[in-house]
Structure formats: C-alpha cells, structure tokens
Amino acid sequence: xxxxxxxxxxxxxxxxxxxxxxxxxxxxxxxxxxxxxxxxxxxxxxxxxxxxxxxxxxxxxxxxxxxxxxxxxxxxxxxxxxxxxxxxxxxxxxxxxxxxxxxxxxxxxxxxxxxxxxxxxxxxxxxxxxxxxxxxxxxxxxxxxxxxxxxxxxxxxxxxxxxxxxxxxxxxxxxxxxxxxxxxxxxxxxxxxxxxxxxxxxxxxxxxxxxxxxxxxxxxxxxxxxxxxxxxxxxxxxxxxxxxxxxxxxxxxxxxxxxxxxxxxxxxxxxxxxxxxxxxxxxxxxxxxxxxxxxxxxxxxxxxxxxxxxxxxxxxxxxxxxxxxxxxxxxxxxxxxxxxxxxxxxxxxxxxxxxxxxxxxxxxxxxxxxxxxxxxxxxxxxxxxxxxxxxxxxxxxxxxxxxxxxxxxxxxxxxxxxxxxxxxxxxxxxxxxxxxxxxxxxxxxxxxxxxx
Numbered sequence: 001x002x003x004x005x006x007x008x009x010x011x012x013x014x015x016x017x018x019x020x021x022x023x024x025x026x027x028x029x030x031x032x033x034x035x036x037x038x039x040x041x042x043x044x045x046x047x048x049x050x051x052x053x054x055x056x057x058x059x060x061x062x063x064x065x066x067x068x069x070x071x072x073x074x075x076x077x078x079x080x081x082x083x084x085x086x087x088x089x090x091x092x093x094x095x096x097x098x099x100x101x102x103x104x105x106x107x108x109x110x111x112x113x114x115x116x117x118x119x120x121x122x123x124x125x126x127x128x129x130x131x132x133x134x135x136x137x138x139x140x141x142x143x144x145x146x147x148x149x150x151x152x153x154x155x156x157x158x159x160x161x162x163x164x165x166x167x168x169x170x171x172x173x174x175x176x177x178x179x180x181x182x183x184x185x186x187x188x189x190x191x192x193x194x195x196x197x198x199x200x201x202x203x204x205x206x207x208x209x210x211x212x213x214x215x216x217x218x219x220x221x222x223x224x225x226x227x228x229x230x231x232x233x234x235x236x237x238x239x240x241x242x243x244x245x246x247x248x249x250x251x252x253x254x255x256x257x258x259x260x261x262x263x264x265x266x267x268x269x270x271x272x273x274x275x276x277x278x279x280x281x282x283x284x285x286x287x288x289x290x291x292x293x294x295x296x297x298x299x300x301x302x303x304x305x306x307x308x309x310x311x312x313x314x315x316x317x318x319x320x321x322x323x324x325x326x327x328x329x330x331x332x333x334x335x336x337x338x339x340x341x342x343x344x345x346x347x348x349x350x351x352x353x354x355x356x357x358x359x360x361x362x363x364x365x366x367x368x369x370x371x372x373x374x375x376x377x378x379x380x381x382x383x384x385x386x387x388x389x390x391x392x393x394x395x396x397x398x399x400x401x402x403x404x405x406x407x408x409x410x411x412x413x414x415x416x417x418x419x420x421x422x423x424x425x426x427x428x429x430x431x432x433x434x435x436x437x438x439x440x441x442x443x444x445x446x447x448x449x450x451x452x
Contacts, residue, residue, distance in 0.1 A: 008211070010141050015154050017207035018141075021087070021134045023158030024201035028098045029127055030166045031193055032120070033252040033378065034274060035186075036101060037386055042396050043182045044104050044112055052386040054117055058124045059379035062372050065125050069132045070368025071221060074361070083133035083140060087205040090129040095198025097123035102190040104183045124375070130201055132368045138348045139363055140210040145349060145441060149289055152344035156285040160337055164278025167255075171271045224362040228369060231354030236431045237346040238370045240301070240424045242377035244343065247336070247420040249381025250412055251277060257389070258413040261401045263320060273329050280330040284337020292342055296434045300342045304335035305421040311335065312418045316410065336421075346431070349441055353432070356440045381416075388412040 010018075040046040040054075072078050079085040100119040107115060138151045170189055178185020228234055252274065259270035284304070292300045311332035318324055351366045392408025394401060401409075 009144060009147055010151065010209070014141075014208055015147075015151050018137065018151050018204055019154035019156075019158035020200050020203040021137075021158065022155045023162045024091070024197045024199075024203075025127070025131050025134065026159040026162035027166055027193065027200075028094060028197040029131075029378075030162055030252065031098060031170060031190070032101060032123070033249050033382065034166055034255070035170060036120070037253050037382065038256055039102055039182075039186055040116060041386075041389075043186060044116070045109070046113060046116060048386045048390050048394070050113055052383040052390070054120060055379040055382040055386070057117070058121055059372075059376045061121050062124055062128060062375050065128050066132060066368040066372035066375070067221065067225075067365060068368075069128055070362075070365035071224075073133065073136065073364030073368070074224065075218065082210060083136045084205045084208065084210060086129055086133035087201060090126055091201035091205075092198040094123070094126040094130050094201065095194035095196075097126055097194075098197065099187065099190045099194035102186045104187065128368075128371065128375075132364075132371050134201075134204060135344075135347070135367045135371060136363060137204060137208055137210075138344075139351060139367075140212045141208060143212065143352075145345070145438075148348045149292065149341060149345040152341040152348070153285055153289055155344055156288075156337070156340035157282055159340065160278050160281035160285055162278070163281060164275050167271045167274025167276075167278055171268060219360060219362075221365075223360065224365040225369070227354060227358040227360035227362050228366055230358050231350060231366075232430070233346070233350035233353045233432050233437070234366055234370070236427060237343065237350050238373050240428050241343050241347065241370070242373045243420045243424050243427075244336075244339070245374050245377040246381040246384070247417040249378055249385060250416040250420075253382055253385035254388070254409060254413040257394070257409050261394075262406050262409055262413075263325070265322070269322070272326065276326055276330045277333040280333035281337030281340065284334040285340055288338045288341040291338060297342045297346060297437075298428055298431055298434070301339045301428045302425050304338040305425050308332045308335040309418045309421040312414050312421075316414045349437060352441055353437065384416065385412055 037048075037051055040051045041048050073083065097119060101116075101123055103119070105111070105115050138148045141151065142148060170193065173189035173192060174182060174185035176185070177188035255273050256267055256270035259265045259273065260267055263269065288300060291303075295303070311328055315325065315328045315332065318328060347367070347370055351363050354366060355361050355363075388408045388411065389405075392402075392405040394405045394409070
C-alpha cells in the first residue's frame with residue numbers, strides 16, 4: 001500500500017462520518033432481511049419455497065459480482081484505484097432498488113415472481129458496488145490499528161443504529177401510510193427509507209479521505225484467490241463474520257413470527273425486539289474498544305458470545321413477560337454488539353496480514369470475497385428462516401399455528417443464534433495471537449491508545 005502526500009490520522013469528525021456508510025448499508029439491507037420475507041409471503045403472495053430459492057439465487061449472482069468488483073479495484077480498472085467514487089455513483093440507485101423490492105406491481109403469479117427476482121437481484125449487485133469499496137476505506141484511510149478499531153466502532157454504531165431504526169420506524173410508517181393496507185403502506189414506507197438510505201451512503205464520499213493508495217496488482221484471479229486462502233487470519237475472520245450474519249438473519253427474519261405465533265403478541269412486539277437489538281448493540285459497540293484494550297481482540301469475541309448463548313437460554317425458558325423478554329433480549333444483543341467493532345478491525349488487519357505473509361497484495365479481492373461470504377451467509381440465514389417455516393408447516397393468516405410450527409419458529413429464532421455463538425467461539429480461537437498480529441502489523445510510529 002503506497003503512501004500519499006498527507007499521512008495525517010483521521011480526525012474524530014471523519015471517523016464519525018465514516019459510520020454513516022454502514023448506517024445506510026445496514027438499514028437498506030436490514031430492511032430486506034427483516035421485512036422482505038414477510039412482504040413476499042403475506043403481502044405479495046409468493047410462496048415460501050420460491051422466496052428461499054430467490055435468496056440462494058441472489059448469492060449465486062454475488063459469487064460472480066463480488067470478485068469482479070474486487071478485481072476492478074485491485075487492477076485499478078475503474079476510478080484509478082480509488083474506492084470513494086463507487087459511493088458517489090451507486091448509493092442513490094441502491095436506495096431506489098430497495099424501494100422497488102417492495103413495489104407491488106399488479107401482475108399475475110409468474111409476473112410477481114419475475115418482478116421479485118429482478119428487483120432483489122439488481123439490488124444485491126448495487127449493494128456490492130457500494131459496500132465492498134466502503135469496507136476498504138479503513139485500509140486507505142489509516143495504517144494504525146487503533147484508528148482502525150475506532151473506525152470499526154463508529155461503523156458498528158451506524159450499523160446498530162440502523163437496526164434500531166429498522167425495528168422502530170418501518171412498521172409504524174407502513175401503518176401510517178397504508179392505514180391498514182399493507183400493499184399501500186410498504187411501498188410508501190420504503191420510498192422514504194430508500195431515499196434517506198441512499199443519501200446517507202453518500203456522506204463518506206464527501207467526508208472521508210484516502211491517505212494511502214491500494215497497490216495495483218496485475219496478478220490473475222487465481223493467484224489473488226490463492227493468496228487469500230493461504231491467509232489464515234483472513235479465512236478465520238471471514239468464517240466467523242459470516243456466521244454472525246446467519247445469527248442476524250434469524251433475529252431479523254423470524255422476529256415477527258416469534259412474537260405473533262409463539263408469544264401470542266401483536267406484530268409491533270417483534271419490531272420492539274428489533275429496536276431493542278439496535279439500541280443494545282450500540283451500547284455494546286461503545287464498550288468494545290475498552291474491553292479489547294484490556295483482554296485483547298480474541299477474548300472480546302469469545303466472552304460476549306458465551307454470555308449471549310447463556311442469555312438465549314434464559315430468554316427461551318423464562319416467563320412470557322414483556323418486560324422480562326425485552327430486558328433479556330437487550331442483554332443478549334449488548335453482548336453481541338461488543339464483538340462487532342473487533343470483527344471489522346480484524347478484517348482490515350487480516351488483509352494487510354495476508355500481504356505481509358504471502359507477498360501478494362489482494363486488498364480488493366480480499367474484501368469482496370469477505371463481503372460475498374457474508375452475503376452467502378445472509379442468504380443461507382434467510383433461506384433457512386424461510387425453510388424453517390416450511391418445515392414446520394407454517395400457514396400464513398391461520399388463526400393458530402400447530403405446536404410443530406411454533407417449535408420450528410422457536411428453534412430458528414433462538415436455537416440457531418445459540419449454535420452460531422458457540423461455533424464461533426471454537427473457530428476464533430484459531431485466529432493469530434495478539435502478539436503475532438502486532439509483530440507483523442507494526443504501526444508507522446508509536447501511538448498512545450485513544451478513545452473513540
């Protein structure tokens with residue numbers, strides 16, 4: 001990675017503005033994760049099996065698109081190797097396509113399915129064109145590991161704030177604009193969300209500075225990919241971060257079903273749980289740098305994940321009291337929030353670690369494949385949520401669901417995240433030690449640890 005003429009560290013305001021990118025990205029992609037399955041099955045009349053297939057097909061498309069974007073960045077084919085211009089050109093189209101995903105065109109069964117497939121697949125491509133370059137910004141903004149953790153903290157503040165907003169504002173907007181008519185309420189609510197999200201995604205383009213250039217690399221794709229899979233740190237953090245997305249889609253995709261069919265509460269209680277997830281994760285994110293400085297990055301993932309798995313058991317077997325459920329779910333999400341800045345700081349570090357140990361610079365490919373893996377996991381989680389409904393013989397609009405359907409919903413909403421947490425603990429223990437990472441990724445100059 002080549003230096004530029006200005007090697008100043010990112011100021012506080014610049015690090016804060018960086019977080020708006022994931023506020024936008026998480027809001028737009030989170031909306032599809034939280035509400036699109038419900039919209040497709042209960043509002044637009046598409047079968048759960050067709051939705052599950054769509055989620056997997058979208059990731060097949062991503063398997064081509066994401067590495068192509070990484071290749072474009074590594075070979076400087078677009079924008080001279082800069083990453084910020086991608087945000088300029090693709091942020092607003094991403095917001096528009098998010099709106100289109102919820103636009104119920106009056107078509108027949110085949111036409112509805114084709115419209116859903118077309119809009120969701122294009123939305124996924126545009127998301128890649130925004131989120132892959134955005135994710136590489138820390139690598140061109142700073143080489144300092146403390147700064148990268150700080151950038152990741154603000155990024156995750158934005159992401160968790162997006163979760164809160166997705167849970168607290170979307171359904172009220174649907175009801176406000178639709179007056180009980182969800183076919184009217186959803187597109188109007190998504191028009192607002194798409195416009196705001198697309199605008200927010202532009203903020204890092206205007207405020208963040210690229211202080212370092214990504215080195216041009218003329219190596220063929222197979223060499224770039226080969227270097228990634230010889231990068232132990234990158235492989236491990238990619239797997240664990242992908243597992244996190246499966247956990248997230250379980251919470252997003254099944255919260256309404258769990259609230260209405262298992263807890264026998266109104267839909268808004270599912271939205272309340274999502275809102276609590278966002279608010280609690282913000283608190284966890286703010287505590288993450290403090291914990292990482294005291295116990296290291298690996299234990300900042302291990303300890304909170306163990307505690308969150310214990311919290312899921314308390315949630316499942318505790319009383320059906322609104323106050324109890326909201327409080328315990330908030331505690332679960334607080335612990336999970338503590339892991340998030342560390343995940344993304346590890347991604348940035350692992351990219352430079354790979355360059356040091358393999359001698360191959362593959363920054364664009366590394367982040368694009370990492371992003372692709374996360375979206376595959378998101379698709380697996382979304383498809384798994386839809387499949388769980390089918391396996392449990394869930395019947396939309398039924399007055400009451402069978403015991404089997406409720407059991408499957410409970411497993412999807414609570415059991416899957418618990419399994420993800422425990423599996424992640426085992427895998428992250430294989431990540432290089434703090435001493436090894438510090439030895440290989442020496443900062444340019446000694447710096448004192450700083451707060452976010």
